[in-house]
Amino acid sequence: MQFIDQARVVVRAGRGGDGIVAFRREKYVPAGGPSGGDGGRGGHVLLRADSNLQTLLDFKYKRLFEATPGRRGGPNRCAGAGGDDLVIKVPCGTEVRDCRTGILLGDLTEPGQELMVAAGGRGGLGNAHYLSNRNRAPEKATEGKDGEEWQLQLELKLLAEVGIIGLPNAGKSTLISVLSAARPRIADYPFTTLVPNLGVVRKPSGDGTVFADIPGLIEGAAQGAGLGHDFLRHIERTRLLIHLVDAGGEDLLADVAVVEGELQAYGHGLAERPRLLVLNKIELLDADALEAAMQDLQRHAHSQGVLATLAISAATGVGLERLKATVWAQLEAAAAEQSPTVQEITTVEPVARPRYEPSA
Numbered sequence: 365m366q367f368i369d370q371a372r373v374v375v376r377a378g379r380g381g382d383g384i385v386a387f388r389r390e391k392y393v394p395a396g397g398p399s400g401g402d403g404g405r406g407g408h409v410l411l412r413a414d415s416n417l418q419t420l421l422d423f424k425y426k427r428l429f430e431a432t433p434g435r436r437g438g439p440n441r442c443a444g445a446g447g448d449d450l451v452i453k454v455p456c457g458t459e460v461r462d463c464r465t466g467i468l469l470g471d472l473t474e475p476g477q478e479l480m481v482a483a484g485g486r487g488g489l490g491n492a493h494y495l496s497n498r499n500r501a502p503e504k505a506t507e508g509k510d511g512e513e514w515q516l517q518l519e520l521k522l523l524a525e526v527g528i529i530g531l532p533n534a535g536k537s538t539l540i541s542v543l544s545a546a547r548p549r550i551a552d553y554p555f556t557t558l559v560p561n562l563g564v565v566r567k568p569s570g571d572g573t574v575f576a577d578i579p580g581l582i583e584g585a586a587q588g589a590g591l592g593h594d595f596l597r598h599i600e601r602t603r604l605l606i607h608l609v610d611a612g613g614e615d616l617l618a619d620v621a622v623v624e625g626e627l628q629a630y631g632h633g634l635a636e637r638p639r640l641l642v643l644n645k646i647e648l649l650d651a652d653a654l655e656a657a658m659q660d661l662q663r664h665a666h667s668q669g670v671l672a673t674l675a676i677s678a679a680t681g682v683g684l685e686r687l688k689a690t691v692w693a694q695l696e697a698a699a700a701e702q703s704p705t706v707q708e709i710t711t712v713e714p715v716a717r718p719r720y721e722p723s724a
Contacts, residue, residue, distance in 0.1 A: 369520040369598070371423035372463060375482045377511025378406025378447035381434035383488035385505045388440065398502055400490030401437030406511040407447030409482035413472035417455040418562075420520050431482070434508060437490045447484055457523040457601065463515040473523065481516060485509035519597065522560055524576035526691060527599035529627075530608035531619055532579075535644040537561065539608065539678040540577040543688070560598045567692055576602065596630050603698055604691060605639035607670075609661070612648045616657055617664055624668070638694060641665045642687065643675045 381403025388396025409431050429452055435444035460469045460479060470479035486509045494502035528536045544563025560579065564572040578599055599605065613619045620641065628635040641661055646654055658675055665673045672690055676683035 368420045368424055371420040371518045372427065373423055373516050373518060374428045374513065375409040375452075375516060376428070376430045376513045377409050377482035377484040378431040378433040379510050380404070380406050380485035380487040380508025381436045381444040382507045383490035383493075383505035384437045384439070385491045385503050386439040387501070395500075397500070398491040398495050399440050400492050400505055401439065401442040401444065402490050402493070403437050403487030403508045404434030404444035404446040405487050406434050406484030406508070407431030408449045408480050408484045410449060410451050411454050411458070411460060411470070411472060411479045411481055412451050413456045413458065413475055413477045414453040415456050415475040417453060419455065420458070420518055423518060431484060431511065433511075434484070434487050436508075437487070437505075441490070441492050444487060446487075449484075451478075454518065455520055457521050459519045459521060461517040461519065463517050466517075469516070482512040482514055485511040521601055522562060522576050522598040524562060524574040524598070524602055525695060526565075526573060526575045526604050526606060527602040528575060528577045528606045528608060529599065529623060530644075531610065531613075531623060534608040534610040535678045536577045536608050539606075539644065539676075540575055542678055542681065542684065544575060565688065573691075573695065596626075596634070597632075599634065599637075600632050602637065604694055605634075605637050606687075606691070607639050607641050608644050609642065611643050611645040611654075611657065616643075617660055620661070620664060638671055638698065640687075640690060640694070641670045641673045643673070644678055646675045646682065647677045647680055 383402050384400040386398070386400040388399040390396060409429060429450060431450040432447040434447045437444045454472060456473055456475055458472050460472070460481060461467060462469060469481060472479060488506040488508045491502045491505050494504045496502075528540060530536055540561060540563045543565045561577040563575050563577070565575050566572055576598055578596070607620070607623060609616055609620055624635065627637075641664070643654075643657060643661060649657060654675065658673065662673045664670075671694055674683060674687055674690060676687055678684070
């Protein structure tokens with residue numbers, strides 16, 4: 365399946381139905397009076413988070429979404445039927461923004477959350493509404509109003525608690541493949557990973573934690589170089605980062621500095637995100653070289669406030685249990701510090717935004 369994490373769409377709510385001019389005509393009922401009914405409202409357009417979707421691929425082929433209009437009113441004060449609401453399913457973790465202003469309209473993170481992005485037009489009034497002492501037989505009715513029309517930017521940010529970052533070919537895909545059931549493409553050349561990969565890693569208690577393998581970062585990624593700029597957004601929601609360092613690199617500290625510099629340049633708090641510094645491929649080093657490398661990394665980690673420094677070999681499995689234990693401990697500590705209030709949210713209210721007149 366092609367991974368699409370950004371899309372632009374146009375949503376158009378249904379037009380309200382027209383009110384009608386009608387008079388009551390019944391035998392033995394003199395001067396029946398006006399009885400024109402109101403038109404029904406147009407259908408709304410709503411976005412709903414669906415846990416079964418993983419990409420915005422559907423929006424690559426369809427860009428315009430329209431709700432049904434309301435029906436016109438009927439005689440005998442019968443109101444027209446309202447238009448059916450259009451519900452568009454999006455993956456969990458989708459941010460919705462107005463294309464013109466960039467205003468964030470909503471962030472759908474929980475399955476079943478809904479966001480109304482276009483309100484249906486109001487139905488017109490029938491002539492029964494205009495009955496008065498001065499006008500006993502009004503012949504006036506109003507048309508239905510047009511529904512809202514908006515251009516939206518959809519942006520998917522993966523929901524993962526742990527993000528794996530590093531330079532290309534640092535072993536990120538190998539690590540997530542041995543920790544979980546994910547099967548990303550793995551090869552011995554850089555930029556093998558072209559899209560983020562998700563894997564569920566089981567805790568000793570049986571609960572699962574989602575890990576995200578992000579394509580390799582290179583110098584200038586935050587400005588668009590390589591693939592990192594396109595996918596750095598997917599680690600914005602993570603609570604912990606695993607910074608993987610290739611033990612076969614020529615200058616380990618320089619490699620670490622490149623990734624840290626890109627996190628700082630990208631912003632969004634990624635540079636301050638709790639992280640572990642993990643030396644991978646230790647089977648390439650002898651005991652003395654490994655000890656020297658770990659000492660350098662530990663000094664750097666201490667100066668940068670990194671939580672811990674570990675040594676592993678994803679290919680042989682050395683140090684993986686310690687890595688997982690450290691991750692679980694850090695996640696539990698972070699959860700204890702935050703102690704958020706649990707609140708069930710089923711509907712997201714749209715924020716205030718400038719009015720926009722629908723196109724003709």
